[in-house]
Amino acid sequence: MRSRLVGFIFVLLLSFHMVAQESYFGWKVGYNKTTLKGENSGNVSLSPRNTFSSAFVLSTQMRSLPLGFSMEPGYILKGTQIDHDTLDYKFHYLNMPVLLDVYPVKRLKLSLGVEIARLLSAKNLANDSTRQNIISTYDKRWEVSAAIGASLSVSYFMDLGIRYNTALSQISNQDAIIDRKNLFNQYTQLFLLFKIAN
DSSP states (O other): OHHHHHHHHHHHHHHHHHHOSEEEEEEEEEEEEEEEEEESOOSSOEEOEEEEEEEEEEEEEOSSSSEEEEEOOEEEEEEEEESSTTOEEEEEEEEEEEEEEEEEETTEEEEEEEEEEEEEEEEEEOTTOOEEEOTTTSOOOEEEEEEEEEEEEEETTEEEEEEEEEESSOSEEEETTTTEEEEEEEEEEEEEEEEEEO
16 A cells, blocks of 8 residues: 555656656755654653655656746654653664645745655664664654645755654554653754755
């Protein structure tokens, strides 16, 4: 079902690309503040983690309206820092934001959409560099989240942007070690988009 949805979205974007007035391929790199949210105060404190992301970008703009669509298949590291010597969570994802773009003025783009992500691995990295697989706790492999953002075209070949993302689905029902349940991801991202081909 998910593969059919991804295929349908890809075909839809390609069809818009064919009738678009302006379209481009690009490469995006992001600096992220990610965190893990959940119910209960827990026995340890959680704080945001600084991470990175990278994505290939396909963006199209319609001929007659200030609207367009973007698709960004890529990789993102999520997770959280934990106030404990032996706890430090990192989640590796393949992700694909699918966005509706609005162009209110010439160089400004506002984006709203969903992000579909697949969890590749979930690790706890202790201070002694010991790695522990926690995928049995963080076992919700597919994630759907909402995304909203804006970007400014600072040159013909580069955009600078910001995005906020919050998951609509859980990554885990419960983590007894940090005493939290109904856990989900959030992140804020600053990014540079390099336009490769117009």
